[in-house]
Amino acid sequence: MPIPRRSWAEPFKIKVVEPVRLTAPGQRLAAIREAGYNTFLLRSEDVYIDLLTDSGTSAMSDRQWAGMMLGDEAYAGSRNFYRLEAAVQRLYGYRYLIPTHQGRGAEHIISRILIKPGDVIAGNMYFTTTRLHQELAGGRFEDVVIPEAHDPASEHPFKGNVDLEKLEALIARHGAARMPYVSIAATVNMAGGQPISLENLRAVRKLTARHGIRVILDATRVAENAYFIQQREAGQQGRSIAEIVKETCSLTDGCTMSAKKDALANIGGFLALNDETVFEEARNLVVVYEGLHTYGGMAGRDMEAVAIGLEESVEDSHIRARVGQVLYLGEKLRAWGIPIVLPIGGHGVFLDARAFLPHLPQEQYPAQALAAALYLDSGVRAMERGTVSAGRNQDTGEENRPKLELVRLAIPRRVYTQAHMDVVAESVFCVHEERQRVPGLKMVYEPRYLRFFQARFEPLA
Numbered sequence: 524m525p526i527p528r529r530s531w532a533e534p535f536k537i538k539v540v541e542p543v544r545l546t547a548p549g550q551r552l553a554a555i556r557e558a559g560y561n562t563f564l565l566r567s568e569d570v571y572i573d574l575l576t577d578s579g580t581s582a583m584s585d586r587q588w589a590g591m592m593l594g595d596e597a598y599a600g601s602r603n604f605y606r607l608e609a610a611v612q613r614l615y616g617y618r619y620l621i622p623t624h625q626g627r628g629a630e631h632i633i634s635r636i637l638i639k640p641g642d643v644i645a646g647n648m649y650f651t652t653t654r655l656h657q658e659l660a661g662g663r664f665e666d667v668v669i670p671e672a673h674d675p676a677s678e679h680p681f682k683g684n685v686d687l688e689k690l691e692a693l694i695a696r697h698g699a700a701r702m703p704y705v706s707i708a709a710t711v712n713m714a715g716g717q718p719i720s721l722e723n724l725r726a727v728r729k730l731t732a733r734h735g736i737r738v739i740l741d742a743t744r745v746a747e748n749a750y751f752i753q754q755r756e757a758g759q760q761g762r763s764i765a766e767i768v769k770e771t772c773s774l775t776d777g778c779t780m781s782a783k784k785d786a787l788a789n790i791g792g793f794l795a796l797n798d799e800t801v802f803e804e805a806r807n808l809v810v811v812y813e814g815l816h817t818y819g820g821m822a823g824r825d826m827e828a829v830a831i832g833l834e835e836s837v838e839d840s841h842i843r844a845r846v847g848q849v850l851y852l853g854e855k856l857r858a859w860g861i862p863i864v865l866p867i868g869g870h871g872v873f874l875d876a877r878a879f880l881p882h883l884p885q886e887q888y889p890a891q892a893l894a895a896a897l898y899l900d901s902g903v904r905a906m907e908r909g910t911v912s913a914g915r916n917q918d919t920g921e922e923n924r925p926k927l928e929l930v931r932l933a934i935p936r937r938v939y940t941q942a943h944m945d946v947v948a949e950s951v952f953c954v955h956e957e958r959q960r961v962p963g964l965k966m967v968y969e970p971r972y973l974r975f976f977q978a979r980f981e982p983l984a
């Protein structure tokens with residue numbers, strides 16, 4: 524008998540295991556009520572398969588754990604800082620490194636330095652913490668992602684691309700002096716983990732350079748972005764992930780990084796820069812908000828884990844299996860006719876809640892309702908990426924109504940097996956079968972900042 528196909532497998536074997544527990548339906552109902560129908564407020568003990576986020580949830584390698592023992596917990600000048608600095612210089616190519624406790628620490632610092640009140644920051648779709656720091660610094664975010672990014676069904680291979688005409692029109696309207704930098708995410712989390720192409724980034728670079736505008740990269744998932752470039756972009760097939768990552772960074776002036784995602788660490792982040800003046804200012808500010816410039820809120824052992832994780836994150840075999848697992852789950856759901864964002868992204872599968880629950884109007888938070896329903900079915904925890912996450916308009920106070928009303932099944936790196944993915948897919952299938960019975964929600968508590976983390980809801984009817 525011929526073998527129908529040759530499978531790939533994870534490039535690791537499992538050395539340590541952590542038990543997970545399947546709870547009873549009654550327990551789940553009590554838990555989600557207690558959590559105000561917000562999966563962020565569940566206790567992880569009550570969760571079976573946790574796809575809330577891929578942030579800080581990776582399994583570290585034996586090398587990373589060994590590295591933790593080499594933590595040099597000096598207040599100043601820890602050797603792990605120099606290891607991390609060298610790794611960033613070698614793999615990303617930036618000159619200067621500012622460590623921060625996580626990505627938002629870096630966003631805070633760069634926003635404070637570069638943004639003046641009234642400035643406009645263009646970007647390929649907003650990210651929650653990134654935009655908030657830009658706004659708190661007095662800036663206003665303008666979305667310049669291509670329109671396909673807002674259409675869950677569009678199969679454009681690079682839905683993270685910048686609409687160059689839109690960007691050019693924005694520069695013409697506000698003037699380059701009001702636009703300190705363009706904010707480029709690779710991949711675009713809020714669009715479903717969608718990549719930006721090298722060709723598009725080169726064009727952004729050319730356009731902004733003409734006007735003297737900087738480009739700051741959100742490098743949180745730059746290795747996953749590189750994988751899509753390698754797979755989809757003309758002329759890139761023969762190149763390694765490491766080469767593509769380095770070229771991506773070379774087209775920008777600096778990056779903010781959450782080391783909790785691609786870099787396979789449980790905590791950490793950094794700001795990396797090429798401009799010495801901006802670096803000097805950042806090195807000064809980090810002391811105020813994060814910690815001394817050679818630790819920035821991280822322990823020495825954390826910096827070591829990030830340095831090693833960065834190296835592992837650009838290995839071709841790692842990234843192929845990582846994105847491969849996401850594709851496995853996505854393809855399964857797609858084959859069953861479940862509405863998901865296409866193409867399948869790099870860090871998770873995004874359910875299209877509007878198509879999934881067409882009986883719920885957007886005011887009833889369909890994505891929030893779907894995430895709660897999925898938890899009730901199986902104990903699988905996902906996250907809302909829709910109206911609740913989009914928050915309110917800065918000027919009018921009205922709720923933003925994003926075109927994308929999504930539930931994100933984010934896959935932690937190196938944590939779950941293919942059997943876990945099967946259980947998740949089957950639970951989504953069952954909720955889909957019973958979708959008419961999923962009730963809408965009303966918000967009964969709304970925090971002022973980043974409301975999705977702590978908002979509370981009650982089911983309607």
Ligand SMILES: *Cc1c(COP(=O)(O)O)cnc(C)c1O
Nearest residue numbers: 625626627650652712741743781
């Ligand atoms: C997680 C994330 C951040 C913020 O990083 P934290 O480490 O959570 O502070 C910024 N941008 C993107 C795209 C992210 O996914």
